[in-house]
Amino acid sequence: MKIAIDGPAGAGKSTVARRLARELNFTYIDTGAMYRALTLKALQQGIDLYDSNLLQQLAEATDIHFQNHSGDQRIISDGVDVTDLIRAPQVGEAVSTVSSHPAVRAVMVKLQQAMAGKCSVVMDGRDIGEYVLPDADYKFFLTAGLEERAQRRVREMELLGYKSDPSAVREEMIKRDQIDSQRPVGALRVLPDHIVIDTSNMTEDEVLHAIMMKIQGA
Numbered sequence: 001m002k003i004a005i006d007g008p009a010g011a012g013k014s015t016v017a018r019r020l021a022r023e024l025n026f027t028y029i030d031t032g033a034m035y036r037a038l039t040l041k042a043l044q045q046g047i048d049l050y051d052s053n054l055l056q057q058l059a060e061a062t063d064i065h066f067q068n069h070s071g072d073q074r075i076i077s078d079g080v081d082v083t084d085l086i087r088a089p090q091v092g093e094a095v096s097t098v099s100s101h102p103a104v105r106a107v108m109v110k111l112q113q114a115m116a117g118k119c120s121v122v123m124d125g126r127d128i129g130e131y132v133l134p135d136a137d138y139k140f141f142l143t144a145g146l147e148e149r150a151q152r153r154v155r156e157m158e159l160l161g162y163k164s165d166p167s168a169v170r171e172e173m174i175k176r177d178q179i180d181s182q183r184p185v186g187a188l189r190v191l192p193d194h195i196v197i198d199t200s201n202m203t204e205d206e207v208l209h210a211i212m213m214k215i216q217g218a
Helices: 011-025 031-044 052-061 088-100 102-116 128-132 148-160 166-182 204-214
Strands: 003-006 026-028 065-070 072-077 119-123 139-145 195-198
Touching: 003 011, 003 088, 011 026, 011 031, 011 119, 011 204, 026 031, 026 065, 026 072, 026 102, 026 128, 031 052, 031 065, 031 072, 031 088, 052 102, 052 166, 088 102, 088 166, 102 128, 119 128, 128 139, 148 166, 148 204, 166 195, 195 204
Parallel strands: 003 119, 003 139, 026 119, 139 195
Antiparallel strands: 065 072
């Protein structure tokens, strides 16, 4: 079975997708983490984030995969655990630029589809239902108000040890939403077959319950 979860930053996709996968005993694939891993490597190597050819070559030459350690999923890039490093603010600010290149997305989508072909998956991102898993059994779109999403991101960064300016986070989120929704390939948008859930005033448990009810046909 394939379950796609799309939505903007801060809507709660990754948290809910991870819990859903655990509930169903499926494999969880965080596509956003994969793009962040590539972005981290590009930043470390000083690659021009607007050079599509160089970024495509970097994507093709980078080994990105997931590993489970005591129930905790880690993302590995070229043999290095980058799970914590990819959450740095500078990576978050640059990832939409890197992921906006069609050539980069083509490489990553192929990798993501290969992962999904091996087992039942819950996959979250921006274009999962449209490009990565168009044949998904269920397609969900999680959204939330801008202020709520920004507050969630600030809390997330604080838990990771980063101090964030709420106003700067809000502005960065507006910018990211614009880039994600206007990119030529894999743009963020609601599809006719998406099941839309506004998580603004919902707890994680409530969102998970709503998704489970849809899957179980209740």
